[in-house]
Amino acid sequence: MTKQRIGNIGVLNLTKVDEKTISGIESIENVGCIIYSRETAHLQAALKVQNVGASIEINGDYQTMTGETVLSRGYFQSLTSPVQMLAVGSVVLDEDIEEADLEGKVDGLFVVGVLYTPAHLQGIIQSKVKHMTGMFDTYQGEKPRLINGKLELTNAYLDSIQTSVKLTVNGKLTLEKDLSMEAFKQKIEHLTVNGILYYHESQESVVFSVPNTISGNSVKIPEGFSLLTSAQSYSARTLRRLNGAKLMTTHPIYFEKDVTREMLERAIDRIQTTSIVVVDENLEDLLYEKTNLEAEILSYEGQYVLIEDEETWVTEEYAAYEKPVTLIVAGKLHFGEDLSADELNIIIKNIDLLGTIVAATPEIKGTVKSLLRLNDGSVENPDQPADDEYDVANYGELSL
Template sequence: MKQHIGNVGVLNLMNATPESISRIERIENVGLIIFRKETAPLVSLLNIGNIGKSLEIPEKYSLINGKLTVDAAYLQSIREPVHLLVNGTVIIDENVEPEQLHSELLHLQINGKMYVPASLFGPASRLVSHQSGADIITYQGTLPRTEKGDFTLTNSFLGALEAPQHLIIRGALHFSADLDMEAFNEKISKLEVSGLITIFERQEPYLYKKLASLTGCRVEKYPEGYEMLKKTLRLNSRSIRRFQNKKIYTKQPILFDADVGRDALTNAIAAIESSAIIVCHESVEDLVFERCSSLDAEVLTYEHGFVLIEGEETWSNDLFLALEKPMNFIVTGKLTLDEDVEDDVLRSKVAAFDILGELLVAEKRLVGSLQSLIRLNSGRLEEKDKNQTTASAAYLGNIGELTL
């Protein structure tokens, strides 16, 4: 079975053969393709949607993915020429002497950045092949520090730094709510982020003073005084009591059960900043809208109750018949209506469909019946492919490095 792949960070074709690439049906996006001269013809044989960059690797070069630190001890250990392709970051340590870089034993191609002490900029630049087009950045003092994934900047981290730090983040950088910004200004000399930065409003001016560039990063600003929610919040008449005049910020759904009364909601929630749906009983709709700071808030109301489909579910006729009253179906995931579902059952058991994800019907006859039941459709409504095979099981979403 052939493989369909979504995204590949690095596609390594250095030792590829026609047989090894024949297993790949398609790759949607590739960040970097590396290949030898003899495997270059194989690139055109692959079905690839988008390619960020391609590099032909000379015979003597070896691949390093990630970070390479070059210090005095490493250079002293080299007795024969070393040729390296670094996909990531190269850091030249401050303990390296200029004459060590004149030995012509270390040869680099870099798809990324090289950080060097200002005094070594000239000699270090000569290590890099002109073909790689690397960014060479100077630093002062301590070595730049690299963090990957989710990293939260805290007062404890700043307190542990003995000298101003050049900080490089590959992933997501979060500023803690209580971060001492004067300490941040003193302890962080420069900030580079590839990915997401989340900050609070008061922290914004300090961030831009330290940020080397906005290219490759996205800044998300939280309002002051709000409680951050990272997962779906569902509240009933009991659980809502833990909130006392709270301001809520979230990107996840907020769900109010029917037993949440007007007084309870008024006392518990002062404001809502949300980019996701808010589901509530129609009796408290006006209160919810009053608390939403954005006019674009998507408030979905119900009369009797609601069913939220977040994952993948298939509903049969019997499941609909088991409902005591007409329910609102809110689909953020994938809902499939089985082939035995009857039109009159749908009309009697479903108050409305809100489609933010996928709604698939096994029978084409249901598509017409559904039109009168759809209240919101920002997703997909379509007939299920009855000839669908298990080929979709061969799909892979994301691969960091793929060697063929």
């Protein structure tokens, strides 16, 4: 019997698992937390487990809360019997909850993440916590704001804060260039960023004078630079909007064939990037002068073709392109069996691989590999599984 590989699970419930099921599991990886009972505790020793946030014993029934959860006074008043609560993510208790609302309602709190409680509930909440992996904190006034994903901190956002708050961003936080730093100091009581923080050079002293916890990267945008938050393609028409621009980005920049040396010289002063810059080969030397040393400049002679999503190419697909073709694969490209490896060699000059190419035959696969100029992706066979790492993956909660 083939054993299962399990990964990318928020909560893995092993409270009712048996030895037969355990024997069918090869490995478990990337799990927020594993829940087991007193009866199944001994079975964990038989598991090959890696990258698990927490392993928690819970006996009896429990309620699961994942992501960002706000618990109100009405929620506790609606409970008719004590409950055990498992929270994976962020939990905030409303400021109007009283100690009496919790009496006889909470049998235990198991937290993997962050738990915020009003200061007047600190004692009773601590007495209910049976497991804590992460952070426990109190607040007064406005309840903390928790953002999962990305946030651009603007003056309008600061205006929406009545007093001051603890702000947590799990993802990407960008500070608006014209952000009032005086308002920032007044409104942000504590800043937590789990991910990446982008701030402008003039904001640096104020940003780090506020109590903060930065788990990840903080990136300073140099004075005079503009941050590009997505991939950009510039043609002769769209380049006219720029005049001596200084650009900073982690995303690709593409310059179309109709961009001339004079246009590029006038429009772009500097580019600070950790991604790729695609440009006609006649302008390659100019781009080297205008970009940082870490930039990956990819030049093309005839035409470049960008694959961002998932496409399948047949002979007719590439026959009409201006030759030679520089192929940039950021998504997934399938080369079918009807394609000629010899024709690919004639038509395609370079392949810059950032995603995946699926080659139908060994001949096509060999040709693709010989044309690779940049290889930050993979070349696969058509029978290769879409997810060859795990058999069971990407569940918020999974019970075995």
